[in-house]
Amino acid sequence: MKVLVADLFSQAALEEMSNSGIQVIYNHALNGDSLKAVLQSEAPEVLVVRSTKVTGDMIASSPSLEFIIRAGAGVDNIDCVAASKNSIYVANCPGKNSVAVAELVMGHILSVDRRLPENYSLLKQGKWNKGAFSECTGIKGRKLGIIGLGAIGKEVSIRAKSFGLEVCGTDPFVSSSQAHALGIEYFNTAEEVARVSDIITFHVPSTPQTKGMINSSFLALCKENVVIINTSRGDLANETELLRELEAKPGFWYACDVYLGEPAAKECDFVHALAQHPKVYGSHHIGASTKQAETAIGLEALRMILQYSKTRKVDAGNLVNMQTTTKANVSVNVRHHGQALAGLLTSLVDCGCKVQEIENKPFRDGAAYTATVYLDCKNLECLQGIVAELNGKEGVIHANLVHLG
Structure with missing residues (x-):
């Protein structure tokens, strides 16, 4: 079996695949036309990506392809409709990057409260201004609202409580009793969470229902000095309305790891109104980018590949594009x-x-x-x-x- 890995990937997992008799092609610089060309020339059965987009055109051009693995959570960078039409399995590695993303969320919370980027910047400029950063509120006793209580949301709640934050949240797939068992105050809707929270962090997939949900209507329900954190998907934010609210509300801050139209390239110039706004603390879509997460995701992807090479089967817990309800009568x-x-x-x-x-x-x-x-x-x-x-x-x-x- 031939596997094409088109993103950064665990070296140990690559070696294990080769040792198991799998032919591995590894090129983390592939994207767009270059990825399509290699899919055509090498004809792999399995494709592994992280953030690289896999389009319907790429899928249609590679009839040998049987299985696409997203080495991470979510699959919004993969055309799952095209994969399904071409009878290609699509799977991901749910939960393996949860701790890494939760750690980044806590970093953003502390960065906004203590204005850490400005602290660093002034020191690098040879300036001392202790007075400018002596008005920070502190986070103990403040209320953190979590929109989405899946694997990442749960890990965020664990870390938040250790900092003394009060935690509330909502999730249509989590019951109030399940939330209470985790020490999370449960609300039925995101709007209810918005009204009571000092800090709100989003951990939901990109769907027609979630696109643009961080908007003027949502922010009108929030406290004037709310902090919004988005480490999930860029399209959760209506960026035009978000920029307008940042200008209108002096106490409102936004921290994010994801942006609409962010580059597919690993390194390039990036001019973006939200990313450059003075009341936005941004990171470079690095939520899952720790060595620990890379290893965990690599091992899970490796497990799926080895299993597939022997059985041509994929576990239901990883598959994302198989029909779950039968049409059979x-x-x-x-x-x-x-x-x-x-x-x-x-x-x-x-x-x-x-x-x-x-x-x-x-x-x-x-x-x-x-x-x-x-x-x-x-x-x-x-x-x-x-x-x-x-x-x-x-x-x-x-x-x-x-x-x-």
Whole structure:
């Protein structure tokens, strides 16, 4: 099997792949046309990326590609729709960078409160101005609101509480009892969190519902001196409205690690109204960029690659583009001796049935098999005829049609 790694990646994981007989192509400078060209020339089965964009055009140009791994959380840099249309697995490494991002969030909280960048800058200029930085509030006893209580949000809450912050939050996939068990005051909506929090940090994926959620309407609910932190996705912010609010509210500060239109290149010039604003503390999309996170993510990606090379299977906990609810309304169940399924799929297609899933499991020592074909089929009369015909075939123990609820 051939694996193309097109982003920075754990050297130990690369060596382990090679030692396992996998052909590895490693070039972390690839992106855009250069990545497309290597996908075409090398024809890998597996592609591993971190922040590099994988477009539908790249996917369509690489028919050998079977599996795309995002070495991190989220997959918004991968065209998952195109991958699904080309029958390509897309997976990520959830939770492996949670501690790294949570540490960065705490760094931003302290940086805003103590104005650490300005402290550093004046000292480098040979200037001393203790009085300018003696009015900091301190963070003990202040309320931190966490929008998104997944793996990263939970790690943020642990660290925040150790600093004496009171923690509240919201997440549609976390119950109030689960939040309370973590020592987090639970609210049903982000708007409720906005009204009571001194600091708000966002840890949600990029979806149609979350895009632009940091906007004038949200900020109108917040305290005048609120601190907003975004280490999730650049498109969570309506940057035009955000810039306007930064000018209108003297006590409002914003800290972020992500920007709309941020460069794909690892190093280049970057002129951006939000990044250069004096009341914005920004980092260079480095949330997951620690050696510890790199190792953890590398090991998880390595585990998936080794498993896939041996079994062509991917764990459900990593997959992001597989259908989770079936469209099947019936199934054909066949107990047989191993040769009974020939021609069945053709007959089903001729009957107007759409195959959703197929299972064929052997009994011990291959004594017999049990197969289940899940179908979306409206022509039940035709399907009943196929099942009746199966029951007359040599090697079929029994076949039956099951109507699914």
